[in-house]
Amino acid sequence: xxxxxxxxxxxxxxLARLAALQTxxxxxxxxxxxxxxxxxxxxxxxxxxxxxxxxxxxxxxxLQTVSLSAAVLGVVAAAFVAALAFIRNRDAIxxxxxxxxxxxxxxEIVTLATxxxxxxxxxxxxxxxxxxxxxxxxxxxxxxSSICTFQVRQSLRLAFLLTVATAGLIAAAISVxxxxxxxxxxxxxxxxxxxxxxxxxxxxxxxEAQELAARLRQAATLINNPEVPPQEKIEQLARxxxxxxxxxxxxxxxxxxxxxxxxxxxxxxxxxxxxSRNEANAxxxxxxxxxxxxxxxxxxxxxxxxxxxxxxxxLAQASADISKVQARLEAExxxxxxxxxxxxxxxxxxxxxxxxxxxxxxxxxxxxxNLGQFKSGNRPGQEQGNRQPGQxxxxxxxxxxxxxxGQFPQPENFEKFYKAGEHGIPMDVKNARYVIFRxxxxxxxxxxGKTVIDSDRPSARVPYANxxxxxxxxxxxxxxxxxxxxxxxxxxx
Amino acid sequence: MGAAPQVRPEDRVAExxxxxxxxxxxxxxxxxxxxxxxxKVLTALFCGGHVLIEGVPGLGKTLMVKxxxxxxxxxxxxxxxxxxLMPSDITGTQFLNEVDGxxxxxxxxGPIFAHVVLGDEINRATPKTQSAVLEAMExxxxxxFGATYALAPPFFVLATQNPIELEGTYPLPEAQMDRFMxxxxxxxxxPEELREILIRTTTASVYQPKAVLDPQKAPEAIEQLKxxxxxxxxxxxxxxxxxxxxxSATPSGPGAPPEITQYLRFGPSPRxxxxxxxxxxxxxxxxSRVSVSYDDVEDAIVPALRHRLLRNFQAEAENVTPEALxxxxxxxxxxxx
Numbered sequence: 001x002x003x004x005x006x007x008x009x010x011x012x013x014x015l016a017r018l019a020a021l022q023t024x025x026x027x028x029x030x031x032x033x034x035x036x037x038x039x040x041x042x043x044x045x046x047x048x049x050x051x052x053x054x055x056x057x058x059x060x061x062x063l064q065t066v067s068l069s070a071a072v073l074g075v076v077a078a079a080f081v082a083a084l085a086f087i088r089n090r091d092a093i094x095x096x097x098x099x100x101x102x103x104x105x106x107x108e109i110v111t112l113a114t115x116x117x118x119x120x121x122x123x124x125x126x127x128x129x130x131x132x133x134x135x136x137x138x139x140x141x142x143x144x145s146s147i148c149t150f151q152v153r154q155s156l157r158l159a160f161l162l163t164v165a166t167a168g169l170i171a172a173a174i175s176v177x178x179x180x181x182x183x184x185x186x187x188x189x190x191x192x193x194x195x196x197x198x199x200x201x202x203x204x205x206x207x208e209a210q211e212l213a214a215r216l217r218q219a220a221t222l223i224n225n226p227e228v229p230p231q232e233k234i235e236q237l238a239r240x241x242x243x244x245x246x247x248x249x250x251x252x253x254x255x256x257x258x259x260x261x262x263x264x265x266x267x268x269x270x271x272x273x274x275x276s277r278n279e280a281n282a283x284x285x286x287x288x289x290x291x292x293x294x295x296x297x298x299x300x301x302x303x304x305x306x307x308x309x310x311x312x313x314x315l316a317q318a319s320a321d322i323s324k325v326q327a328r329l330e331a332e333x334x335x336x337x338x339x340x341x342x343x344x345x346x347x348x349x350x351x352x353x354x355x356x357x358x359x360x361x362x363x364x365x366x367x368x369x370n371l372g373q374f375k376s377g378n379r380p381g382q383e384q385g386n387r388q389p390g391q392x393x394x395x396x397x398x399x400x401x402x403x404x405x406g407q408f409p410q411p412e413n414f415e416k417f418y419k420a421g422e423h424g425i426p427m428d429v430k431n432a433r434y435v436i437f438r439x440x441x442x443x444x445x446x447x448x449g450k451t452v453i454d455s456d457r458p459s460a461r462v463p464y465a466n467x468x469x470x471x472x473x474x475x476x477x478x479x480x481x482x483x484x485x486x487x488x489x490x491x492x493x
Numbered sequence: 494m495g496a497a498p499q500v501r502p503e504d505r506v507a508e509x510x511x512x513x514x515x516x517x518x519x520x521x522x523x524x525x526x527x528x529x530x531x532x533k534v535l536t537a538l539f540c541g542g543h544v545l546i547e548g549v550p551g552l553g554k555t556l557m558v559k560x561x562x563x564x565x566x567x568x569x570x571x572x573x574x575x576x577x578l579m580p581s582d583i584t585g586t587q588f589l590n591e592v593d594g595x596x597x598x599x600x601x602x603g604p605i606f607a608h609v610v611l612g613d614e615i616n617r618a619t620p621k622t623q624s625a626v627l628e629a630m631e632x633x634x635x636x637x638f639g640a641t642y643a644l645a646p647p648f649f650v651l652a653t654q655n656p657i658e659l660e661g662t663y664p665l666p667e668a669q670m671d672r673f674m675x676x677x678x679x680x681x682x683x684p685e686e687l688r689e690i691l692i693r694t695t696t697a698s699v700y701q702p703k704a705v706l707d708p709q710k711a712p713e714a715i716e717q718l719k720x721x722x723x724x725x726x727x728x729x730x731x732x733x734x735x736x737x738x739x740x741s742a743t744p745s746g747p748g749a750p751p752e753i754t755q756y757l758r759f760g761p762s763p764r765x766x767x768x769x770x771x772x773x774x775x776x777x778x779x780x781s782r783v784s785v786s787y788d789d790v791e792d793a794i795v796p797a798l799r800h801r802l803l804r805n806f807q808a809e810a811e812n813v814t815p816e817a818l819x820x821x822x823x824x825x826x827x828x829x830x
Contacts, residue, residue: 097730111728111784125724127783130502134782 002142004135008113010144012095018148019089020082026158027078030166034071037170038064057227059177067170092117102147105138188325189220195318196220202314212247215240216318223325230333234326241322248315502783509718509778513539515705519564522700524557525693526686530677533772533796534561534651538609540771541719542674543630543650545615545665545800550655552679553690558611558651566704566711567608567647572626574618576661580625584635585642600637605629606644608712612652616662626650627669647715667759667803674768676800725774727785734828735773735790739766741822742798750825756808756818761801768797787828794819 041064096113099105112135115124125131196216203209219240223233513535520531530546534557537544546554555571562569572583585603589596604610605626612626629635630650634643652673654665670676682690693700706714727735740746743760744753753760772793773785780789795816802815 093729096728106780106782106784106786106788107728107731108782108784108786110730111726114728114730115726125726125783127502127506127721127724127726130506130783131726133503 001133001136002140004109004112004132004139005116007139007142007144008092008096008099008109011099011148012090012092014144015091015095015098015148016086016089018150020086022151022155023085024078024082025155026162027074027081029159029163031071031074031078033163033166033170034067034074038067038071041067059180063170063173063177066173070166098147099139099142103138103142105135108138109135185223185325185328188321188328189224191321192216192220192223192318192325195314195321199314199318208247208250212243215243219322223329230329234329234333237322237326237329241319241326244315244319244322248312248319251312251315505717505721506778506781506783509539509721510781512705512714512718513775513779516561516564519702519705520557520560523560523693523702524553525689526682527553527557527679530679531557531561533675533677534558536772536775537674538565538647538649539715539718539722539775540674540768541647542768542771543652543672545670545673545676546651546653546679547656547676548653548679549657549681552681554653554679555611555613558609560702562609563702564705565609565715566706566708567649567715569609569611570604570607571611571613572604573613574615574622576617576619576663578618578622580622581637583622584625584629584637587638587640598638600640600642602642603635605635606642608645608647608649610648610650612650614655615652616654616659616664618663620663620666623663623665623669626652627672630672645712647712647719670800671762671764673800674764675772675796677796722771722774722778725777725783725785727770727774731773731785731787731790732770734787734826735766735769737826738769738790738794738798738822739763741826742802742819748826750821752813752821753818756804756811756813757802758805759803761798765798765801769793772797791823794823 041060092113093110096110097107099109100107103109108131112131115122115128115131193216196213199209199216200213219237222228222236225233516535517528517531520535521528524531534544534546538561548554559569559571572578581603583603583605585601585606587598587600590599591597610626615623615626625635629644629648633646633648634641636642655662704711737748739761741748741750742753742757743749744757746753746760749760769790770785770793773789776789776792777783777785798819799815802818804813804815807813808818
């Protein structure tokens with residue numbers, strides 16, 4: 001005959017194990033999520049970086065450490081709670097009650113458990129053997145596993161809630177960290193990406209345009225990468241900018257070619273031919289000019305013109321954005337350099353006439369009058385890095401753009417130097433000590449009646465078409481006196 | 494002289510069930526219907542308690558008790574309580590008797606000296622007389638002129654009271670009501686039952702109940718069965734459930750529903766808990782079990798506790814019955830699972 005106590009004990013142990021498992025199971029998914037975050041955050045972060053949402057390495061490390069700690073803590077806590085659940089559920093009375101419920105024994109098994117429990121010191125009744133026999137008969141065919149089963153639904157529900165809560169917490173933490181550590185050039189990078197997308201979309205068949213778009217995306221990624229030094233960024237940006245200019249030139253040359261062809265076809269369809277600039281669309285313009293339908297040619301040529309103008313605008317915008325980024329990077333580099341100098345013992349060192357530490361690189365042979373276009377091996381950072389603390393720069397006999405002591409230029413009324421429609425770079429020029437000029441490229445005659453932009457000269461930051469510049473002069477005298485570097489004085493005459 | 498043969502526990506349980514059901518059947522042959530009342534009366538007898546039966550006259554209360562006593566082979570006495578009834582009329586008295594020229598006091602036992610005593614319309618006697626009976630119920634002894642006389646076991650009092658014609662009556666105080674294990678209410682018979690009553694009582698064939706137990710051995714046998722009832726086991730959760738019911742039915746008790754606090758002045762005493770559990774034990778034995786279940790306890794709640802709930806004026810004014818309150822307690826108190 002079955003020993004009822006052994007059956008009760010089996011059920012009791014099974015109940016305790018199930019209770020522990022039931023407690024432990026919901027903790028696993030959140031722990032897995034935490035471990036995944038801990039070990040996979042680096043990989044994920046690389047993906048974010050492509051979007052410009054880079055987390056600083058320190059934040060990533062903290063997040064990983066916290067996630068790992070939380071996972072370990074969760075495992076320990078779950079194990080502790082599970083152990084508590086195991087101990088609490090090792091209750092013969094509760095097990096007997098469960099058997100009673102499942103078998104409909106009308107509290108006979110629980111009575112047996114009560115009177116055999118070590119906790120209950122009551123004397124056994126003379127009727128106890130009857131109870132034992134009845135319980136043994138009832139428990140003869142009982143399978144403990146059939147009366148206590150793992151509650152999957154309950155565990156799943158709890159696990160889901162805990163996982164969602166954990167994931168939400170992690171997401172919130174990451175969002176906060178990303179927001180707090182958004183790259184300083186995030187907006188510019190996004191703008192570059194947008195332009196790249198527009199260029200790529202507007203010229204789907206143009207391989208060069210696609211490459212340029214890819215370069216712009218790379219540039220956007222690059223400028224948000226905190227691990228790339230500013231000098232390298234400036235170099236890369238200079239290359240991209242050059243490519244943008246080259247693309248502009250190509251488009252302009254193509255437009256100029258169209259202009260010549262227009263002269264030939266004027267008699268046939270002046271409207272259509274005269275408007276076509278884009279090389280890709282030139283054929284259409286010619287078709288319009290040569291075709292019998294003058295209206296069609298006009299329409300196609302107008303569309304090509306609009307498209308070309310849009311493409312020029314995009315390139316100019318990209319160029320302007322890159323210039324902005326360069327300017328900011330340069331400013332940052334200078335600030336960093338200044339801070340470095342202060343750290344190195346130059347704190348409180350007042351600038352002296354003829355001293356131009358921040359643009360020391362101007363004196364180097366690789367400088368091309370554009371701070372954004374450093375030649376290789378001529379990085380400003382390197383220059384500054386090579387300079388010894390306290391070392392003064394040599395004055396070549398001119399002020400070199402420096403001001404006299406106490407006569408620092410004030411950023412007042414500088415808008416007057418803008419062209420019509422130009423708003424300038426949103427820079428904070430307050431307390432600026434040095435002003436860097438970007439001289440518009442000279443227009444030179446390329447021969448054959450073509451006017452091209454000298455690519456060896458600094459280019460204008462403002463998009464322009466081959467339209468006559470608006471003659472605009474401000475009659476008022478400038479309200480500030482600012483010294484121009486001697487080398488530019490001739491140019492600005 | 495050899496030792497008495499050891500009776501197996503299973504046989505004792507079976508014997509209890511057999512005696513109970515046979516007596517129940519014998520009473521049922523005389524009394525039409527009222528099966529629940531008969532069962533509760535016999536239950537109280539085997540628990541060692543007393544029963545207060547409430548019902549209008551003419552419902553067969555006296556006949557029921559008399560029949561039960563006859564079926565059990567016990568002595569039966571009936572006392573009609575009236576306002577001029579004296580305690581000595583119940584307990585007995587000493588009188589001066591002359592034997593061989595010597596005068597001496599002799600004790601003449603009253604009707605209380607019987608195994609089954611029926612106190613008919615107990616609320617018509619004065620409190621003094623009621624007290625005499627109630628003392629005997631509790632102590633199972635009477636004291637007359639300084640001499641104490643034990644009442645022979647089993648001593649079972651069954652009192653009746655008429656819920657109408659309350660003028661000139663002395664309602665039992667709550668403290669004395671508490672000494673009754675059960676209060677059983679007899680309702681009017683159903684039409685079919687009434688027809689059966691007419692057939693049985695207005696024809697020549699009158700059934701004479703047979704004694705289930707040998708009258709010579711009946712008291713001892715009943716005492717053995719009463720002992721068996723107390724040997725029935727109760728699990729700890731079931732005990733907690735019974736205690737929970739008592740606590741919930743007490744206005745100041747933990748877990749008491751707001752209605753209990755609102756309508757009751759006092760709840761059941763520990764005697765109520767004893768009655769609850771003993772009745773549950775009998776229920777278990779009648780089901781051939783030796784352990785009490787929750788259902789056994791629930792079945793005993795109303796008869797064991799209804800007369801132990803002391804309602805306040807509001808409850809009486811709103812006609813909130815103790816039965817309704819007990820039903821509420823059972824509904825709100827979940828079984829410990």
